Amino acid sequence: MYAFLAWLQTHAEGLPEHRIANIFEPRSTPGDMERHIANLTLGITGIIFVVVGGLIVYTIWRFRRKPGDDSRQEPPQVYGSNQIEIAWTVIPILIVFILIGVSARVIAAIQNASPPHSTLKIRLIGHQWWWEVEYPDFKVKTANEIHVPVNADGHTATYLQLESLDVIHSFWVPQIAGKTDLIPNRVNYMWIDPKEAGIFFGNCAEYCGTQHANMLLRLVVQPQNEFNAWVAQQAQPAEANPVDPGVAQGKNMFESLACVNCHRVQGTTATGVFGPDLTHLMSRQTIGAGVLPMNHQNLRDWVNDPQNAKPGCFMPSMKLTDAELDQVVSYLESLR
Ligand code: HEC
Ligand SMILES: [Cu+2]
Secondary structure, rough: HHHHHHHHHHOOOOOOOOOOOOOOOOOHHHHHHHHHHHHHHHHHHHHHHHHHHHHHHHHHOOOOOOOOOOOOOOOOOOOOOOHHHHHHHHHHHHHHHHHHHHHHHHHHHHHHOOOOOHHHHHHHHEOOOEEEEEHHHHHHEOOOOOEOOOOOOEEEEEEEEEOOOEEEOEEEEOOOOOOEEEOOOOOOOEEEEOOEEEEEEEEEEOOOOOHHHHHHEEEEEHHHHHHHHHHHHHHOOOOOOOHHHHOOOOHHHHHHHHHHHHHOOOOOOOOOOOOOOOOOOHHHOEEEOOOOOHHHHHHHHHHHOOOHHHHOOOOOOOOOOOHHHHHHHHHHOOOO
């Protein structure tokens, strides 16, 4: 518990964390527009609930068995009433058309919105069970944490290009926008313009295999200058020749192992693309798409046996000795 609190403090980056993913408190234009549909739908269905429930309660009470009723006698049977049948056919059809119309209008308004002048582009690629995040304009790759600038001037938005390398995933940060699927062999787009700095929690919203529930996501909304600093830092390659002898030794160890076939560390010989980019691993708040808070012990446990924290995930247990493990982890911890 103490470790958890310490982690919360060290990793909050001075930004408030929105851990409760409440769609009724949207912080972005698409989320706000969708909240209106949700309210309208809940309002209409709430009225239907009260009317139907009220009629049922009334009927149960009004036609309850009374003393002196003859239990063998059937109540009068009523067949066919044009007025009633027309009413209960036409009214639901009207309601359905109202809901379709309103939804279609909001979907069109969101999809046809023209991008404001300062637009950040992000390519988000779903993997079983982690998110690859690419900033093509900055040649930056990271994972499981999407940093975007806050829309302070009303003209800043982020466009997401959504793709998948394996199965269907779905991007959902409830306070920011509705879900959009990431589909293999197809490119979907969506945009967001968070109006408040903070860390917004999201997750994959389409069942994608055993570790689907551990495919979590953080949207880090920062003031523009902090975002600029973050992205400039992320664009830096890792040190090719670390001065610290312990780190240099760890780097050699890392490069001699199969890690480099699956992971990229920009500026080194590690060029794998199967797993998350590790160039700035330590800048992330979690390990394994939200399964473990980032700290020394968790990182060591993860590299020792990822199957322990995330059974079934596609990083194998590497069966390293304690000494090898310490070396590799000291290298990973230099990747800031
Ligand atoms: C067969 C490919 C493969 C090999 C080999 C491999 N990994 Fe991984 N690694 C992955 C995958 C896939 C993930 C993402 C797992 C997930 O979150 O579901 C991952 C995740 C990680 C993470 C967490 C990254 C993050 O941001 O969440 C670290 C750290 C890591 N690997 C380090 C290593 C090290 C060190 C080695 C070598 C000792 C290694 N990996 C070997 C595929 C591999
Ligand atoms: Cu999923």
